[in-house]
Structure formats: structure tokens, C-alpha cells
Amino acid sequence: MVGSRRCDVVRSTFSTPDVERALASLASAYGTRIQVTRPAVGGGHYRYERRAVGPLALDSITFPVDASYDVEPVGPLMVLEVVSGAMRVECDSVSSSSAVGAVMAPAQPDVPFHSHLDRLRTRVAVIEPALLREVAGLDREESRTPLRLLRLHASAEPTHAAVWRSATRYVWDLFGAEGAAGTPLVLDAAARMLAGAALTVFPNTFTAHDPLSRGPGHVGAATIRRAVAYIDAHAHGPVSLSDIASAAGVSARALQYGFRRRHGTSPMGYLRRVRLERAHRELQEADPAGGETVAMIAARWGWGKPGNFSVVYRRTYGVSPSTTLRDDGGATTAPS
Structure with a gap:
């Protein structure tokens, strides 16, 4: 898995009736700073629970007040499902509101935003760009381009939203399970599945390739044999497309093209x-x-x-x- 071959699930929970402590906890979890711009109205217990594996974290958050905040840039992609309450976000001069059932990416990665939370209960997927790059099959040159969403704030279409909710519930339950279901390969596959779903649901610069760009070029039989040998030798552990491409000595896109021509499937399918x-x-x-x-x-x-x-x-x-x-x-x- 990206960044680490460790596939241990890290679980944490935090609860407090103190809004300032709640904000400090949230800022720490997302590696950012949060400033209140309108004092909180209402009260109750803030609750935060995280289940994380490597570059993917799933958070369940209950924020039982009505308040507004400025949030400094957050590096990962955040995809948010509104379970109850409501949320309004302003980022890059674009504003949108989300009601119950909405699935949205509230902000561009690495861009500050303003948020108004109204007694919000939400589930948030926090996905590191490195995992998204791998799942998108970007080569080294392409991966230098930062991730940007092409339709900022746009809620997912109902069909996509339903798929996303089902996928996140599956991964949430999996990350909370003990025993055989939590093997490294299962956890790795779940993280990549959710990253792939995010790239599908939200049009972005990682998957919107330039149709006029140069094609992947010829991939010879020896290159494919190197890829096959790597897969055969490492199938017992977490393996990414970029791992296979690196072993074969070509870009991920070129490998996918050549592999499909010779084997009728993708490297990950093989x-x-x-x-x-x-x-x-x-x-x-x-x-x-x-x-x-x-x-x-x-x-x-x-x-x-x-x-x-x-x-x-x-x-x-x-x-x-x-x-x-x-x-x-x-x-x-x-x-x-």
C-alpha cells in the first residue's frame, strides 16, 4: 500500500462537550488549523471516531452545534456523506450546501475553505493523493500534477451516491472487524476500491487524460514477462499498479495497454x-x-x-x- 506496507487498522475515538477541544481534535486529525468565525449555538457531545489503514482513513463525526469556521488547506482528498444535519462550504469563490444523503467533496486538496456546520453528523473518507495517483495509473511525470476536482462542490449523482454509501459502509465495517476478514490483502483491496470509487464519482485531473497527448507507445513481450514474473512472485502481498510498472520498466499506462493486448486483461486483473x-x-x-x-x-x-x-x-x-x-x-x- 502507498507510503507503507503496513496494513494494520488504526482505530481511535474522542468525545467531549467542549467545542474548543472538539475543534482542536478535528484540526489535529486533518493536519490543519480551524478558526471559529461565528460562535457555536446549541450544545451536546461532539464525537469523533476514526478507522484508518495507511493512506485511507474513514471518520464518523457528530458535531451537535450550529457554527462557522475557516479551515486552512488539507492535503488529502475528503469525500463527505451527510448523515444528518446540513453543511455549507465556500472554496475558490464557489459556494454550495448539502442536505441529508448528499455525497460531496467539500474542498479542493491544498486549498483553504470556509464551512458552516448545522448540527452535522457525517462520515468522511480521507484519501491521500499518493493512493489516488496509484489507482489512477499515473506515471512519474503525470504524478507531479496536483489533484484538482473539475466540478468543485457538485454533489454526486444519486446512483453514484448510493454506490459510494454502500462502499464506505462496507469498508467501515471491514476496518472495524476482527479476524480473518482483516487480512493485509483484503484491507489493501478495500482501500484501493474506495479510492477508485472517489476517482469515478468526482471528475478530476488524475483521470481526465488529454485526448491529444502522446499514446503509451509499444510494449514488448519481454516487458510483459517482467510484469508477469513480478506479479507471480508478489501475489501473496499488497501490490499496486505502479509496483508492477516499475518492475517492468515502463509507465503504468503503457503497461496496461500492452498487458491488455497480450493477456486480454489489465495487470490488476491478471x-x-x-x-x-x-x-x-x-x-x-x-x-x-x-x-x-x-x-x-x-x-x-x-x-x-x-x-x-x-x-x-x-x-x-x-x-x-x-x-x-x-x-x-x-x-x-x-x-x-
């Missing part, structure tokens, strides 16, 4: 195939009497939801993973 094959092999070799389960093996190879794993497995091998585990899978082989 990685999923390899992990499915490894899971299949483990199911064949596992002894269910020894305590191994489908869920444990699926999680070890990146599937946080056993039901999703079962669908993909049955489609590929023609039987359920539980059948392979129970019968030792002697005759189940992937179709050629």
Missing part, C-alpha cells in the same frame, strides 16, 4: 486471476478437519466477502469452493 488460482490450490490442499474454512482462505487471498469469492470461484471452476474444500478438489481445474 493479479486477481493469480490470487484466485492460489486460493484454489489452498482449498485443494487444505484439511477442513484442521479448522481451515473457505472464508479464511478467501480472505488470505484478498476477498473480504466469502459470497463474492464463491461467485467468482464457481464461475471459474464450475463448483463451489466449499465443494473443493470438502472433496479435496481433485478433478476441479480452471477452463483453458
Whole structure:
């Protein structure tokens, strides 16, 4: 995962009836400074809970007052879901309001903004630009360009908002779970999934490539072989597109183009195939009497939801993973 190969979930909570302490806690969490521009009206307990893995944090915040604030620039991309109450934001001379159910990116990364919170309860995804760059498949030259949203403050379309809410609830629950579901591959995949959703929901400079820019160029068979060898050797741990491209010696976009031409899938799609094959092999070799389960093996190879794993497995091998585990899978082989 970007910035760190550690995939431990870091969890923290904080609660206080003191508005000043609440603001100090929030400013510390986001690495910024917050200044009150209109005194708070109302009262109650402020509550903040964070669940974070590497470059992704999910925050649940209850701010039970009506007040206005100036916020200094925050580096990561923030995507906010209004659970209750309301929020108004002004950034880059653009103002917008969000009501219950809205999903929005309240501010450009690295740009100060003004916010008015009215008894807000919200869930916020805080995504580091480095993770977004990797998921977008930017090469080194492109990654120098800062992330900018193309439609600042625009709330996500209803369909996109529903997908975002479902995705964040899944990741929130996953980051709060104990046991097999919290394997490094599952956590890494969840973080990348949410970063990809953010790039899809909010048009941005990382994914809006210039149609007149030079194409990715030719990628030879030797380059693809290097990429395949890297995937095969590292499939057991978190792997990013930029990791594979670096090992192959080409840009991420060039690798994706060449890989699709030769293998009919993306590098990350090939990685999923390899992990499915490894899971299949483990199911064949596992002894269910020894305590191994489908869920444990699926999680070890990146599937946080056993039901999703079962669908993909049955489609590929023609039987359920539980059948392979129970019968030792002697005759189940992937179709050629």
C-alpha cells in the first residue's frame, strides 16, 4: 500500500462537550488549523471516531452545534456523506450546501475553505493523493500534477451516491472487524476500491487524460514477462499498479495497454486471476478437519466477502469452493 506496507487498522475515538477541544481534535486529525468565525449555538457531545489503514482513513463525526469556521488547506482528498444535519462550504469563490444523503467533496486538496456546520453528523473518507495517483495509473511525470476536482462542490449523482454509501459502509465495517476478514490483502483491496470509487464519482485531473497527448507507445513481450514474473512472485502481498510498472520498466499506462493486448486483461486483473488460482490450490490442499474454512482462505487471498469469492470461484471452476474444500478438489481445474 502507498507510503507503507503496513496494513494494520488504526482505530481511535474522542468525545467531549467542549467545542474548543472538539475543534482542536478535528484540526489535529486533518493536519490543519480551524478558526471559529461565528460562535457555536446549541450544545451536546461532539464525537469523533476514526478507522484508518495507511493512506485511507474513514471518520464518523457528530458535531451537535450550529457554527462557522475557516479551515486552512488539507492535503488529502475528503469525500463527505451527510448523515444528518446540513453543511455549507465556500472554496475558490464557489459556494454550495448539502442536505441529508448528499455525497460531496467539500474542498479542493491544498486549498483553504470556509464551512458552516448545522448540527452535522457525517462520515468522511480521507484519501491521500499518493493512493489516488496509484489507482489512477499515473506515471512519474503525470504524478507531479496536483489533484484538482473539475466540478468543485457538485454533489454526486444519486446512483453514484448510493454506490459510494454502500462502499464506505462496507469498508467501515471491514476496518472495524476482527479476524480473518482483516487480512493485509483484503484491507489493501478495500482501500484501493474506495479510492477508485472517489476517482469515478468526482471528475478530476488524475483521470481526465488529454485526448491529444502522446499514446503509451509499444510494449514488448519481454516487458510483459517482467510484469508477469513480478506479479507471480508478489501475489501473496499488497501490490499496486505502479509496483508492477516499475518492475517492468515502463509507465503504468503503457503497461496496461500492452498487458491488455497480450493477456486480454489489465495487470490488476491478471493479479486477481493469480490470487484466485492460489486460493484454489489452498482449498485443494487444505484439511477442513484442521479448522481451515473457505472464508479464511478467501480472505488470505484478498476477498473480504466469502459470497463474492464463491461467485467468482464457481464461475471459474464450475463448483463451489466449499465443494473443493470438502472433496479435496481433485478433478476441479480452471477452463483453458
